[in-house]
Amino acid sequence: MKVGRMKTGDNWGKTKAFFDLTLDGLTIKGFRLVEGINGLFVSMPSTKDKEGKYNDTVWADQDTRKKLNEIALDAYKQGGVGSKASGGMSEIDRIHTTNSYADKDEIPF
DSSP, X not given: OEEEEEEEOSSSTTEEEEEEEEETTEEEEEEEEEEETTEEEEEOOEEEOTTSOEEESOOOOHHHHXXXXXXXXXXXXXXXXXXXXXXXXXXXXXXXXXXXXXXXXXXXX
């Protein structure tokens, strides 16, 4: 399990970062690192229902959540994934080297 991409920001209120999680070739998007009363914690991806309530779309047991929090906090402290300290690549470099048309401005048809 590793943080595949992290975007940090200071003007998002209690949300300090958005990130994706990669696990054995599977990527789950939509995690958030949130400032709570006891410090930073990982908020699971969620969707908004018709009544305006947010519902988690990913669940994890207590041990997995603890490990996820540790991994996300480490990436955040290193400046987010894409910094040289974390060994990742920047979002700009990822877009320039990807073969996915979802990340490109031009569509081949």
